[in-house]
Structures are given as structure tokens and as C-alpha cells.
Amino acid sequence: MKKLLYSKKIAPYVFVLPFVLTVILFWISPIVNGVLLSFQDVLKDEWVGLKNYQRLLTDKMFLKAVYNSLKYMIGTLVLLIPFPMLFASLLNSKLMKKPGFFKSIYFLPALTSVVVAGTIFRLMFGEMETSLANQVIALFGAGPIKWLKGEWTGYFALLILACWRWTGVNILYFLAGLQSIPNDLYEAASIDGASKWQQFWKISMPLVKPTTVYVLTISIYAGLSMFLESFMLWKGNNSPKNIGLTIVGYLYRQGIEKRALGYACAVGLVLLIVVMVVNLIQLKATGTFDKEEQ
């Protein structure tokens, strides 16, 4: 025992063993199993070759789900990266009063359950005249809208929910990045006569890039794999004209609701590939790989 723990060769393996085991048990084996299942008809328990994938390519509903997920991802990227970064800079500024209070306020939604929030948002965006969203637009003289029945109004509601929930989390990421930038840089810049805007643009932006890349990567993944928000907003997986159907929603519909687990596995693998490809392109474009090679 003593020998084992002090052996420089073995000890490292002993220490990583729990993690390796976890990865094998809970990551590698399900993925391998998923790949195998995607070539089967699970209900009939037979191998069907590429049939599931062939069906996938001609499945309009699946394409709709991919379209919806991509649309949602892009919307969240556009809204949930620049604005949190801006807010984080404001919170980081010395001129800001009571930053701790605002940080907590922004972060609070992330602590609530999506199930509760989704239900409340569904009621807020109800189609009755008395729903909150309709009351608000009535102030501007607009008539009641069936928010969750139209493609773009439904998308709007989804994005509002996403922003409400995730802005605070992203602010925290950016704040951490901003606070790690040494103050000397700003001092030197201001002595050289750089304006606040120039400081933000030339110092803050480049130096928080690692944070930005990280947030971008997880946002792409989170956007493409979104399910629960849509599930709660439309009280289930079946939204009118499938405006709220996401890739994972489709996986759930096929695998759980229609018991076509093999087909659902194919959907899941395609999602994996899409996420990988988008993120690889993104990481390449932002130069993350180059840095590692240096």
C-alpha cells in the first residue's frame, strides 16, 4: 500500500482513476451505445443499417427543428454576448454605484427553475387581452397578439426568456475576465490620453477574448441543445406549427413520445456533429488553436 501510494509511476493513475472511470461509464459508453442504437430499430430489435439516417435527411420536421435551433442560437449569440459584456464593463467601472446589488439582481433569474419561469412566461405571453404582454402593447395602442402561435412572436418570447435568465450569468463571466486585467494598463493608457471608449476597445476587448471565446463556445452549445425553455413555454413538446420544436425536442418526441429510440439516437448524433462543426469553425476563426500551438 505504502509502495503503491509513493510510487511516482502508479500514484498519478490512482488519482485520475475516478475521473477516468466516470468518463468511461457516463460519457464514452453512452456515446458508443448511442452510435450503435442509431443503426437499429429498437422496438423491433433489429439492425437497419443507414435507414435512420436516410429518413433523417428527408424529414422536413427534423430540418424545421434544426432551423429553429440555429435561429435560437444566433439570436442568443447576438443578444447574450455584447450586452452582458457592456453591462459587465459598466459594473466594473469605478463610477458605478452599488455594483454588488446589481450583480445580485442580474444573477437572480439564473437561480430560479426554468420550469417555474417558463410557466410564468407562458402566462405573460397568453393570447387573452388581459395577459401582461398584451396589456403592455395595448399601452401603445396595438391590439392583442397571439404571441405563442406566431413564428416570430414566439421566437421573441423565447429570446426574452433566454435573456432574462442568462444575462446575469454571462455578466459574471465577463466580470471575472475584466477584473483579471491589471489596472496599470488602464493607467498607462489614460496617461497617454486614451479615452474611455478607446480603453474599452483597445484594452478590455482584446484581453477578455479568452472569456469571450469560452462564452461563445458554451452559448453555441446551449443554443443548439435548448429544450426545456421551449418545452415549458408551450406546455409540452407540441407547439403550433412546431415553432418551438428544437433538435433536442425532436429527439425527445421521437425517442420518448413515439418510442423510436434508434431514430432518436441518429438525431442526437447529428446534433453532436453540428455542435462540433460549428464550434470547431468558431474556435479556428477566433484563433484559439493557434495559441495552443505556439
Place this chain on the structure above:
Amino acid sequence: MKRKLLAALMCIAMTAALIAGCNSGSEGGSDDSGSDSSGSAKTNEMEVEGDDVTELEVWTFIELHQEFYVNMAEKWNEANPDKKVKLVMSNMQYDDMHNKLSLALESGEGAPDVVDIELGKFPAFMVGDVQLRDLSAEIEPYKDTTVESRLDIYSKDGEKYGLPTHVGATVAFYNTALLEEAGIDYTTIKTWDDFKEAGVKYYENTGKYFACVETRAQWMINLMLAQKGGDYLDANGNLNVASNEMVEVLEYIKGMQDTGAFETIPGGQPDDEEAYPCYNSGEYAVQIMPFWQTSRFTSYMTDLKGDVAIAKTPVFEEGDIQSIGGGGTGTAVIKSGENADLAAEVFAFIKLSEEANEEVWNVLGFDPVNTEVWSDTALTQNPDNQFVQFFNTYPFDTLNEIKDGIGSLGSLTDEKWPSINNEFCTNTLNNIYESDMDIKEALEESQATLENEFK
């Protein structure tokens, strides 16, 4: 020494973390269903005296059913002291329960002994190797008194897998208080043209909607389709949702919508939590719904007490069928269950015996599958009954009139039905009635989507 201690401590910490991880994981997994307001998985245990009692696990998705099952199980225990049962019941939200059941059957673990399966989901459990028990033998003693079409909808290849709860005859619910104010006598409405005309008059006089256009269910659509002699499948069982009859029906409803008197409703159909308040407050006056909607009136539209009449649905032409069975819950027994035989016997009694049929009306307010009960006026006109009190006509007067003319659609029991239903409730009807898409085009698009799915 210090290092040794540190190493030992770390080992302990790692093991502890692993074990803790496992624990919290399994706890999280077993209790994730309490999200929906009506869907918390409440376990309800029946109280039974004595030691020789068999426990049966029962899953339901409508809480009211539990009360009914307990009442009946108590009667069973009185009559069969040697075969006493104790029901352990869990009620879950609709989708949740069916999904859990599907997963339990798939994995071969965790399924209950007895489960309520909704008609729309039933065909999904008839695919491949059926894991439900054939109940034909247990149904046999009650067969003569039970409406046959309600047994057939839960059958496959002559084997009966589900015990029906009700007939679900489609009827019309008229809010007579509102109609009288607008000068409309509902008894004069015989055909759909009359119905439409009355709607227009009502709308002109009140500015409110007469009835709703469905986008998330097909109660009225299926009735009209059956009256036209159409279906979602052709005679050979092939998908044919863009049939002429279907186009005619949807066009007729579109015509109703164009008058302004008929409109889509929040929630998409009358049986929805968002729709109940619309009826309760008088925004809409009429519902074409299966008979079991009675229970929704007494539970969720209580302001309408005394204002609603039950009548025959309109027809296109004289001689058309007057009603079709809509919705339904088939109680099934899981084949692999340890006490499957006893469960089958007990539940055949609980659901099909004469007492059971009486209780279905008394407790649930449904139209029981034993039609002999329908003519027992002591029961159906019992002044203490909450449903008799609620409606201003005797509910069974209408049922007895249409008793022999209750039709059905063949596709409702087909494996393809869950997908067809899903497509109609998400795409087709929304495209037509919310987005003004051309009817033929919308139907053909759905036909193509579904064909791709069944490939």
C-alpha cells in the same frame, strides 16, 4: 508522516465524492415529475384490513379516476375476502405518465401492474411485441352488456387489451342563458347550416363568439368527417388525410370562421385550462364535445351551473350519424406483472360490472359503457347527482336518443393515429385556421410529412 496523512485524506475525500455523486444522482432521478400543477406524482395507498392482501400498483393521469377505483376495489374486497387487493396509486401528468410507461416497458423495469392508457396513445403500445395482457377472458362475462365498439378500440388481432371507461358520445353543450338573451332557441338547430346561421345571429346580437374552431383537437372535425363518411385512412389502411371528405369538412369550418361568429380559442380546444375561463365568462357559448366534458363543467366552469343544456349534435343531412365516441381511457394490465392474472380479474370488475358502470356516472359523470344503465332513471335522474343538478336538461335524455347511432372512425385505433393526431394538432389545423393557408395545400403538406414518417 504529513504527506501520508494528506494522501489518505485525499483518498477518503475522493471516495466520498464518488459515493455522494451516485446518491444525489439517483434521488434526483426518482422525483422529477412534480412540475405540472396537476401532475405531481401523488402516491395514494388504499387502506385494507387483514394480512392476506395483494398489492397492485396503478398509474393514472386523471386524479378523479383514483377515487373511483378505490370505491370499486372496496366493493371487490367485500365480495372476495379471499382475494383482497390493495391499490397503490400514482397520478401523473398526461404526457409524463405515458412517457414513463413507454420507458418502463422498453427497459423491462419499473412498470406498474395496472395502467390507464389514453386512447390517443394506445396504438403506440400495440406496436411490435405487445407487452399488455390479453383481457378477453376476463371481459367475457360482461361482454353482452358492454358497447362493443368501445372494446374494439383497445383491441388488436381479436385480442382485447384495454378496459373502456366510457362511451364518450359527442354531444352539443348549449349555454341556454346566453342563447335566450340573443333570441336563439337551440332546439331548432338540426343541421350544421342551422348551427352556422344561429351562430351568425348570435354574433350580430351580442358581438361574442358562438363556438370555437378547434386547432388542438378534432372533436367536431371527427364528428363531421364521420358524418360525411370520410376518415384519415383509406379502405386499405393507407394514409389519406387529403381526402375529398376531409377537404369538405375543413372548408365548411373555414366558412364558419369567415362569418366571424366562430373563432379559434386560447388553448386550441374546449377541454383546456386556458379555454375553460372563456366559456365560464361567456366569451363562447357552445361546445361540441364528447359527453365526458360534463365533468369539466362541474369542475372548471362552475359559473355556468343551471345554464347549460345537452343536446344532439347537428348533422349535414338527415340520416347522418348523430354522434361518435370521442376520447377514452383504456385500463390495461402489464403482462409481465407478478399479479397480472388477479389484476385482470379485479379490474374487469372495477371497470365493467354493473356497479362500476353506475359509479362511472355517479362519481365521474361519464356515459358508462353498459348502456342498460342509461335507461335506469332512478340513477340518471337522481336529483342528488351533481351532474343532474348542473345541466338544465337530463343528460341521458339526449344519450338515449342517439344510442343506436354512435359511429366511430377506424383510424382512431390504427398505429398511425398518434402521429396523424400530432400532425393535425400542431401543423395542419394551425396552418388553416390561424395562418389562413389553403386547405388542400395544408393537407397535402401534412400527408407528405406523415408519409415520410411512416416510411
